[in-house]
Amino acid sequence: MRPPELTPLFASADVLKGVGPHVMTLLKKALRMPPGITQPRVIDLLWHLPTGVIDRRAEPTVAAAIPGTIATLKVRILKHKAPPRGNTKAPYKVATEDETGRLDLVFFRAQRSFVERQLPVGEERYVSGRVERYGETLQMAHPDYIVAPEARADLPLLEPVYPMTAGLSGKVLLKAERQALDRAPVLSEWQNAPWLKERGWPSFHDALRRLHHPDDAADVSAGSTPLQRLAYDELLANQLALGIVRESFKAQRGRPVKGDGRLRERIATALPFSLTNSQRTALKEIEADMGAPRRMLRLLQGDVGSGKTVVALLAMTTAVEAGAQAALMAPTEVLARQHAETIAPLADAAGLRVGLLTGREKGRPRDELLGRLASGEIDILIGTHALFQDDVVFHDLAFAVIDEQHRFGVHQRLALQTKGGDGGANMLVMTATPIPRTLLMTHYGDLEVSKLTEKPAGRKPIVTKQISNTLIEKLIARIKAQLAEGAQVYWVCPLIESSDVSDLAAAEERHAHLTQVLGEGVGLLHGGMNAAAKDATMAAFADGNLKVLVATTVIEVGVNVPNANIMVIEHAERFGLAQLHQLRGRVGRGSRESFCMLLHAEPLTKTAQERLAMMEETEDGFLIAEKDLELRGGGEVLGARQSGDAEFRVAGGANYAELLSAAHDDARMILASDPSLTTARGEALRRLLYLFECDEAIRLFRAA
Structure with missing residues (x-):
């Protein structure tokens, strides 16, 4: 269960003062929330970080205020000058002064009663906003803040500026963010003290405070120490979670799958070209994994046209030679049908029985297909998300291929695996998007990797x-x-x-x-x-x-x-x-x-x-991928926005690759020395996993 000290962070944002149904709707548009979360929560506000600050610390006298700058001035209200009745274009002016000069506060389309309440004649107020010169007079149009002397502390001298959405007031969001910050508990440190000292990083709680309630404008700059600290926390949580999924997977009893090569020989003969060296190497690696007593989980990454489908077919055929079934799952119907058409002539040559299941198969044809699958009359099933459905039952699934993995989450991968019965299915994940090393660690840190680096013979530039x-x-x-x-x-x-x-x-x-x-x-x-x-x-x-x-x-x-x-x-x-x-x-x-x-x-x-x-x-996809990462940053390269995958909420800016590499190594060392996270640091790291909602890893711990 989630530690009780984190409960306040996972409460709905409407527990905060001033956050009603209308503001919740606006927050839903403004905040980035993880997949499956439909209502903003307190923690979503904490991860909604400012992109800059408005500095209101300048407190000159009226005479010394510089036109065009933001200033906070202490003034006494002299008189109100409302526009003539019926003239909506004329401004409402309030004359104010201090001992050095006069300042007009100007309001357009203002409610008289509201302005009179805010600025009672004869009283003092602090006003903060942009000072401008209008003729001979200094003025401030629509002050950002008007506060009485006793409420001076409510005026944010360094005001964080957040990404916004139409209709959401900056003041309302700031008030909600401050309340969210008040609910953040002080937690036991999960980072190594020497590492924090070397980097000059603050504690987790202090990093949050300095971002949402900055002491200095530099606190919210791209490479600031508070931001780097939180980015590293998020990357470490990601790497730990992937490591836990990977170790848990390896620990599960696998199912050795070995073929005799007779069907693969027929396919090789039917191929119009010979296999490339990297295809042969990848097949050897896959074959070794399939034959091992632990479960296989491998990524096959190859550039466009490098022959991944043939490798996948030969690997699936190994499972059929062993008397079992295989499945290939694609992200779209067009791609599933394309795979079926590419594979059909080769499957025919080897005598393999192939079925196709997408959302379009319905009624009696679907029932007949599922009957043949359950009885073992289908050797290889190709399909889309439809393969996840509960009524899709295999006679004996031993090997599953997932194409374009970044469009499927870890949860979906596990769901297909469990259809493999007691020993689980061996799993091969394919992608035609060449992936830089940093992204391999982030999105595929739980997989072994094979690469196809050549194009089949005959392909022209x-x-x-x-x-x-x-x-x-x-x-x-x-x-x-x-x-x-x-x-x-x-x-x-x-x-x-x-x-x-x-x-x-x-x-x-x-x-x-x-x-x-x-x-x-x-x-x-x-x-x-x-x-x-x-x-x-x-x-x-x-x-x-x-x-x-x-x-x-x-x-x-x-x-x-x-x-x-x-x-x-x-x-x-x-x-x-x-x-x-x-x-x-x-x-x-x-x-x-x-x-x-x-x-x-x-x-x-x-x-x-x-x-x-x-x-x-x-035309080298791997060189192109590295350049793409350099130009766009880590969050977008795998099409995360299009695929519904959660992007990082903090990480991804300055030093991204360096921080990720360090988190990758740190996670490996942690799991090597404390695989069950039972030490004092391990317990603190469990809280980190909860904070960043690495649920799959947590579920595996609970099941252990």
Whole structure:
């Protein structure tokens, strides 16, 4: 159970004074909350960190106040001058003074009774806001704060500035943040004292206080010691949790799975190419894992077109040779069907019985499929999230492959594993997103890793060029000539339909334009279409009935049309490097020379220039991934925003890679010396896991 001292932090935010239903709705928009959490909590406010401060410490006299600066002034109220009745445009003015000069406080569309209550004639008040000169007079329009001398302490001299949402007042949020801070307990230290001293880092509680109630403007700067401390805490919690999941997994009794090679031999013979050296190495590593008495959990990362599907099929065939079943799970229906089509001819050659289960299979066909699966008549089941459902029962699942792992959480991975019965299923996770080492540690720290670094023989380099969108008609003319020679073209647009807000070329408009210029044979594919329409369009393109496919990024992962040799990416400057690389990987799969044209608007930002230049320079996905990490930071590279994965709430800024590497090593040492976290530091670290909601790790401890 969660330690009682943390209970106040996990209470709903509406326990705080001034946080009613309306403010809760606004907080829900402003705060980043973990997946599955629908109502803001006190802890979500604590992780909502300021991005800067407003410094109100300058307290000059009125005469010494500098126009254009923020100042806190002590003044006496002289008189109120309301605007003429009916004139809503004229301001409401309040004349004030100190011993050195006069200051007008100015309010537009103000309620007279409110202003009179705030500023009673003859009394003193502290006012804080921006001082401006209007003619000969100094004035302050709509002071940020008006407080009586006895309430002076309520005026935040260093006021944190938080990310906001429309309708949420800064004062309301600040008040809620201060109350959340008051509920934060002082906890036993979980970091090593020498490490804290060496870094000059404060305690956890002091770090929180200095961020939400800064002593100095530097406290909330990007590399500040309070921020670094909390970032390291979060990374250490992440690394510990992954380490615990990994150790727990290794400790579970596995199921050795060994084949005799007869079916794999048939597949190898049916392949139109021989395996690359890195494919052979990966298969040896997977085979060794499968044959071991512990459970297998391995990541296969390979660049676009490096032959991961073939490796996965041969590994699944090993399980079938051993008399068991295998499963392959993909994140989308399009990708699941693509895998089924790629695997079908090879499976036929080996006599493997393959089934496909997506959300579209319903009624009697679905029931029949599940019956065949449960009786062992299906050797390999390919599908989407539908594989998680309770009524999907395998006769004997020994091996499971998850494609594009970053779209699935640890929980989902475990859910598929448990379908493997007593010994659990051996697990292979695949990704076509080459992942830098830092992200491997963060998102895949619980997996062993195999890499595919070569492309199959016969794959030609893809000529990549950036082109200004002013030359679009020239490009279309060149494409027309290529189409006459049998080429096929992907044309990717970033939006589905026209928008008043954006000037981006929309897929529907581009489709209409290309149809006008190139004639029939131009298809359209976007995320708003139903699955059957998507499949029909893709099939028409794959069969060559469509020559040009205008699409949004739904074609990014897994679509395989060997004859397609031209990729046009419109508004390429709006895409991330990894996404550009994934899209380019849709061409260059056949014997024709292939091209990737990066259409962009002028002028390009420095970052966009670097991205497009990198695309022209190299096809090496691992180099591109490192550059993407450098340009974008860790939180976004794996598409976390799109996939619903929780990004880090504190970590990800200055020194990210260095802190993550240290946390990775620290977690390994902790678990090596105190695997059950029972020492004094171990107990404190358990609280850290609860604080950052590493529930999977905590659940495994409780089960142990």
